[in-house]
Amino acid sequence: MRFTGSRHLRRLPLLSPLQWKRRLVLxxxxxLVALVAIGFAHAADAAQALFAVVTAWNPWIVFGLAPGGLALSLWLTRRVFPGAQGSGIPQAIAxxxxxxxxxxxxxxxLxxxxxxxxxxxxGLGVGASIGREGPTVQVGAAIMNAVGRITPMPRLEMQRALVLAGGAAGVAAAFNTPLAGIVFAIEELSHSFEQRTSGVVLTAVILAGITTVALSGNYTYFGHSAVVLDVGRDWLAVLPCAVVGGLAGGLFSQVLISASRGLPGRIGRWVARHPLLVAVLCGVVLAGLGVLSGGATYGTGYAQARGLVEGHADLPAGFAVMKLLATVVSYLSGIPGGIFAPSLAVGAGLGSWLHAVLPGFPPGALVLLGMVAYFSGVVQAPITATVIVMEMTDNQQMTIPLLATAMLAFGVSRLVCRRSFYSALARRFLDAVERPRPAD
Structure with a gap:
């Protein structure tokens, strides 16, 4: 009787050794996801700093550095690290x-x-307009998937929960925005939130957030914004920001989705046969945009977006368009890299441009509205866009205007891009994986 009771106690979730082992591994x-994300961030910053030093010495050197670097990155992707191309979020969704x-x-x-x-x-070391947040999602999912192999989970949904938790923890650690990580897991990665797996996701995100804050401090990437949008006339800025940002973001996504299917006709066949040459040509265009913008289009765009948010940026009038084109070119080259950070920079640039067109509205508010509108138009995840911009600028007072703008931009984006960017690429990735191989 005593033996039976002891065995029964060990089966209780709070006292079960197996359950505690799984918790500790989780x-x-x-x-670990947070530690890798922090190391990734430092390495990315160092690469951009080195690139800035080199181009400050000779701005024209980028015409050799960018084409050669993109070609090398694509060659390594295909030969050494197949499966590492693109953003990383479609792979996690798939x-x-x-x-x-x-x-x-x-x-x-791994x-x-x-x-x-x-x-x-x-890619960041040669001037590509890419971000590290999407890649961090795939890296986080890979780490948690490996963790799941150490301690096998009893059900398929729990194994999927680990992948979901790793991706969400990656967002939380990359942006230092735990709430955004949770919302991103619900809205974009899984499109659902099952009660049985919610604790796994929340635990991973919370631990990743705590680790990031403990090691990097409670910082905000885009500084602190205290701007407000007064109820009344100022709210009229919501509609133009949503329309411009939604259209631009939707067009950007549609171009990349269409390009992922391949170009038609003779041009498409030539591109498919000469991927390295395409990467070189993309590098030349990237270098040209960088020189034309005074170096503003290189890299993630964090510094430019932060300058616009804080009101001290000195950027060319066409920054938003040039940054958008640089991001398109970087993505089309086929190298690994995300679009999160560049999209936020493009949105900030659109908001700054809108202030020149609509001078009667608060400039800082238009920058935030432009960021959330364009980002929502690109990823078609309005709640995630709102939370990310709110957390990254430490401005809760703008939550309602940001959410309204994001929802409107989402609707506008759907007029030109019927399916979300990440879902469309994930579907194509799944089709490629599941497509039966031809018989020998």
């Missing part, structure tokens, strides 16, 4: 819908995660 996974554990392990292998970090840093 907690270690969340902390993994959530796979039923074959071997296929998930292939998409979220080898691919390493390639994602190395090649994203390389």
């Amino acid at each position: 907690w270690c996974g969340g902390v 993994a959530l819908h796979m039923t074959d554990p071997k296929a998930v392990d292939a998409v979220l292998s 080898r691919v995660a390493l390639g994602k970090v190395v090649l994203t840093v390389l």
